[in-house]
Amino acid sequence: MPEGPEIRRAADSLEAAVKGKSLTSVWFAFPHLQAYASDLVGCTITHIETRGKALLTHFSSGLTMYSHNQLYGVWRVVGSGEIPETTRVLRVRLATADNAILLYSASDIAMLTADELATHPFLQRVGPDVLDMSLTAAQVKARLLSMRFARRQFAGLLLDQAFLAGLGNYLRVEILWEAALAPQHRACDLDDSQLDRLAQAMLAIPRLSYQTRGRVNENRHHGALFSFKVFHREGEPCERCGGTIEKTTLSSRPFYWCLGCQQ
Numbered sequence: 001m002p003e004g005p006e007i008r009r010a011a012d013s014l015e016a017a018v019k020g021k022s023l024t025s026v027w028f029a030f031p032h033l034q035a036y037a038s039d040l041v042g043c044t045i046t047h048i049e050t051r052g053k054a055l056l057t058h059f060s061s062g063l064t065m066y067s068h069n070q071l072y073g074v075w076r077v078v079g080s081g082e083i084p085e086t087t088r089v090l091r092v093r094l095a096t097a098d099n100a101i102l103l104y105s106a107s108d109i110a111m112l113t114a115d116e117l118a119t120h121p122f123l124q125r126v127g128p129d130v131l132d133m134s135l136t137a138a139q140v141k142a143r144l145l146s147m148r149f150a151r152r153q154f155a156g157l158l159l160d161q162a163f164l165a166g167l168g169n170y171l172r173v174e175i176l177w178e179a180a181l182a183p184q185h186r187a188c189d190l191d192d193s194q195l196d197r198l199a200q201a202m203l204a205i206p207r208l209s210y211q212t213r214g215r216v217n218e219n220r221h222h223g224a225l226f227s228f229k230v231f232h233r234e235g236e237p238c239e240r241c242g243g244t245i246e247k248t249t250l251s252s253r254p255f256y257w258c259l260g261c262q263q
Contacts (some may be wrong), residue, residue, distance in 0.1 A: 004166020073106025
């Protein structure tokens with residue numbers, strides 16, 4: 001399943017195709033969205049924002065389209081007149097004179113005003129996005145130490161979008177290795193230097209993944225340009241301590257770690 005860096009790169013691709021260009025045609029599959037189609041023709045997409053695994057497509061009219069890919073949704077960029085051959089079900093088509101962006105298979109889509117955007121249930125619940133460059137390690141540390149999160153084990157906390165949006169399983173694995181922490185640890189058990197190291201890794205690892213993965217290798221789930229230290233490397237030696245990387249299951253997801261240096 002794609003995580004924050006993959007979703008942000010998808011948004012970058014959509015923006016590159018249609019941002020700032022007048023929409024020549026708009027189509028929605030769901031009846032509750034169809035009334036907006038004619039009003040959006042002639043508008044532009046000003047920018048596409050990510051909140052974890054949700055996309056917010058902002059239009060010059062002031063409306064915003066919320067979409068969440070969930071398990072099966074996927075966006076595609078095509079030429080304006082192109083109709084791709086696919087077994088997926090088309091949900092949204094936004095076209096300019098040159099290109100079109102197509103959303104397939106997603107079911108969680110809504111058109112929101114600014115007021116509705118501010119009160120949307122998912123957006124109210126989700127935490128700060130790790131790819132928001134205004135988010136600092138000091139703010140992440142404070143969030144770790146808050147009453148809401150300080151006593152939760154990292155195995156589950158780092159998958160909870162209410163804590164930090166955009167984290168997922170491979171990021172959970174790599175962040176805890178980078179911070180030399182075990183998944184059973186909790187923020188309330190750590191000293192100040194450990195907390196600093198963890199907070200910094202929670203931002204550095206996702207941002208490095210976003211910056212360095214130029215493409216997704218669909219056969220391995222994630223791009224080859226980001227060097228995994230432990231993810232999918234069970235049985236191999238840890239490059240930090242030489243210990244053997246182990247695999248287990250935590251919070252119903254595969255987890256990889258080095259028992260030698262993640263004490």
